[in-house]
Amino acid sequence: MGHMSAIARRILLAAPRGYCAGVDRAVQTVEKALELYGPPIYVRKQIVHNKHVVETLEKRGAIFVEENDEVPEGAIVIFSAHGVAPTVHEEARRRSLRTIDATCPLVTKVHNEAKRFAREDYDILLIGHEGHEEVIGTTGEAPEHIQLVDGPDDVENVQVRDPAKVAWLSQTTLSVDETNATVAKLRERFPLLVDPPSDDICYATQNRQTAVKQIAKEAQLVIVVGSTNSSNSKRLVEVALEAGADAAYLVDKAEEIDEAWLEGVTTVGLTSGASVPEVLVRGVLEWLAERGFTEVEEVRSAEESLMFALPPELRRDLRVASAR
Numbered sequence: 228m229g230h231m232s233a234i235a236r237r238i239l240l241a242a243p244r245g246y247c248a249g250v251d252r253a254v255q256t257v258e259k260a261l262e263l264y265g266p267p268i269y270v271r272k273q274i275v276h277n278k279h280v281v282e283t284l285e286k287r288g289a290i291f292v293e294e295n296d297e298v299p300e301g302a303i304v305i306f307s308a309h310g311v312a313p314t315v316h317e318e319a320r321r322r323s324l325r326t327i328d329a330t331c332p333l334v335t336k337v338h339n340e341a342k343r344f345a346r347e348d349y350d351i352l353l354i355g356h357e358g359h360e361e362v363i364g365t366t367g368e369a370p371e372h373i374q375l376v377d378g379p380d381d382v383e384n385v386q387v388r389d390p391a392k393v394a395w396l397s398q399t400t401l402s403v404d405e406t407n408a409t410v411a412k413l414r415e416r417f418p419l420l421v422d423p424p425s426d427d428i429c430y431a432t433q434n435r436q437t438a439v440k441q442i443a444k445e446a447q448l449v450i451v452v453g454s455t456n457s458s459n460s461k462r463l464v465e466v467a468l469e470a471g472a473d474a475a476y477l478v479d480k481a482e483e484i485d486e487a488w489l490e491g492v493t494t495v496g497l498t499s500g501a502s503v504p505e506v507l508v509r510g511v512l513e514w515l516a517e518r519g520f521t522e523v524e525e526v527r528s529a530e531e532s533l534m535f536a537l538p539p540e541l542r543r544d545l546r547v548a549s550a551r
């Protein structure tokens with residue numbers, strides 16, 4: 228050990244990182260529903276794409292299901308932050324389920340853009356990752372008008388009815404740089420391509436990518452805390468590598484870090500996805516501290532203060548309960 232302690236080992240901790248406003252609201256929705264109505268509370272799909280969050284809520288009485296037909300008639304079901312197609316609301320109505328919609332308002336915004344472009348009879352090119360829940364939900368708003376474009380290499384496969392009537396939208400959690408590349412290629416094919424009225428990639432996604440870029444330049448290793456099905460967390464790994472990190476890995480928690488990753492590393496970059504509780508980052512900081520990384524420098528590239536009110540259907544019942 229002797230001379231090793233002479234080598235400065237430091238951590239650059241990205242900020243902003245972790246919970247965004249939509250995740251905070253969705254997790255709180257399940258917690259408040261459990262308190263107010265008591266367990267079990269059904270949740271359709273993972274409320275957010277994080278193992279630890281889901282396991283914690285399960286212990287408190289949440290039951291996660293894949294589809295509405297697994298929810299007993301008349302029971303309460305919460306829809307996840309990623310959004311659902313209108314058919315999911317219809318099914319729930321048919322089964323007389325009491326629904327609470329925890330879809331992030333910034334996802335709903337994209338749904339509304341899709342509805343508007345569809346009403347105006349545009350062909351809508353939705354940039355996103357095949358099979359992701361958010362993409363399934365957004366596409367469900369106007370399936371006959373929307374086609375998926377899964378990155379720059381997918382642009383050549385796009386077919387439209389009228390090249391003068393084409394608009395693009397995107398998933399909220401994509402890589403900003405890759406999406407710009409996809410849009411540039413789309414515009415080469417369709418010069419009259421119409422942009423969304425405002426950014427679909429949300430503020431939280433953008434801020435976390437900007438922050439990880441800053442630390443990646445100086446880090447030999449970047450650790451991103453997040454689950455493997457979390458789109459925004461996976462993007463942080465890609466963005467870190469693009470920005471110059473020698474290596475970048477996604478881990479759910481400290482125990483998943485491989486000691487070998489630290490070989491020859493003096494500066495570790497650390498961040499977390501929008502669905503990741505800070506306690507998991509604390510765990511990684513402790514794990515690294517035990518291995519000599521005791522100097523922690525937070526590198527902040529933006530301040531965030533956005534907060535969303537809880538879903539109105541839950542707020543109403545909370546008001547009634549507090550008046551009693």
Ligand code: 10E
Pocket residue numbers: 249250274275276277308309331334361399400456457458459460500501502
């Ligand atoms: O896989 P995603 O990044 O879309 O989801 P997540 O649950 O990891 O993070 C929150 C992001 C949402 C709800 C999509 N806008």
Ligand code: SF4
Pocket residue numbers: 247248249250308331332333334399400429430431432459501
């Ligand atoms: Fe909403 Fe963005 Fe968070 Fe998704 S990542 S829940 S769109 S704030």
